[in-house]
Amino acid sequence: MNAATPATRSRVPGRIQFLLLAVLFFTPFVAAWMLYFYFPDLRPSGTTNYGELVSPIKPVPEQSWTLPDGSKAVTSELNRKWTVLQLGGADCDAACGERVLLTRQLRTALNADRERVQRVLLVTDAAALPALQQRLAADHGDLLLRADAPGLDAAFFGSRDANALYLIDPLGNYLMLYPDRGTQSDFKGLQKDLKKLLKLSQSG
8 A cells, every 4th residue: 555645644634724724613603593593592681683583483385386477486496595575465555565665775775795685575366476577677676576375374474464574594494573663663673683694694
């Protein structure tokens, strides 16, 4: 058997050092993530958030839904980004429109991190999607319109507030509920929570 060359021997400690540095770098983020979401009772008492933390965290059910062009996709298409989702009627009335505007302003305010966040308007009637898209496209080109997902309704999200917003993490877990408390308060509160989560999270 050939003896290891000096170059090979030098690479081995280098790789070990790299792995150790990686562990030291990522461990605090992983620990903070686990503490924040999976062990909320262990969080420091001073930790506050604007939204209502869902406990236990609920995975979004895997199911199909309809896109504006009539094609089908599955709910897991949302994974890998943070998602602010709202439920709306087929016509997206004035109150619905205000929430759509709020989510646009929120995403814009995140500056460079806005690409890590997506917003979704989920309605019950797929037939209304083309007209709704035509109406909203000019001002809300990034808004994802979806329909026909009966498993994602007010009962799943645990809210009777028709104007509530729901935060889903990049792994497809429903994390936080945001009832309608007024546009200005919701904007500031959501922005604060999202900035905190984006800083804490290495995913999305």
